Amino acid sequence: DTGVSQDPRHKITKRGQNVTFRCDPISEHNRLYWYRQTLGQGPEFLTYFQNEAQLEKSRLLSDRFSAERPKGSFSTLEIQRTEQGDSAMYLCASSARLAGGPSTTDTQYFGPGTRLTVL
């Protein structure tokens, strides 16, 4: 496994612009998660996918945020009309929920994150 990768690692944008982040999970991991981490805090759950289906969205994910995982592999997180409050580290994680397997096999593996700064 090459690990979870995220692109870009850093993004600086002006308020009102749209940004898109990409996450490539560990190959064959069928679950993918997005979290947001602000300075001095732990990650907060945003949304997760099982294969291509988006199964849960946090209330933190306003209508300016959209996430996709079109083929059940990589995922994108788009933020429209960015605001200064969107400045944070955006983390992606993946896990493998084995069909018929015990849920105790799930462990989330995290990528290095994308640090977004909105000016």
Place this chain on the structure above:
Amino acid sequence: GNSVTQMEGPVTLSEEAFLTINCTYTATGYPSLFWYVQYPGEGLQLLLKATKADDKGSNKGFEATYRKETTSFHLEKGSVQVSDSAVYFCALSPYNFNKFYFGSGTKLNVKP
């Protein structure tokens, strides 16, 4: 609801000192519990986990025991090294593993 509370940092220790980072949780049902570590400039890495009451997770000299009666999962290490300097996050995942709930993190500084 689900939540995790961990001791505030930073924690500063001398090399070879004993480490305890407290973590308590509130959860519905029977969650799994985790400790993740974040080294400077790197992503979160799983340190250890425990999936049921009385389980002990261990890795790299770190240990934590799942205590259902006290709803705790304290992280311990008998002798810390400078290389252990990092931010440590306690987390829980509800039974169906659809998300993690993280504590706010505890920064550990180990001085030579």
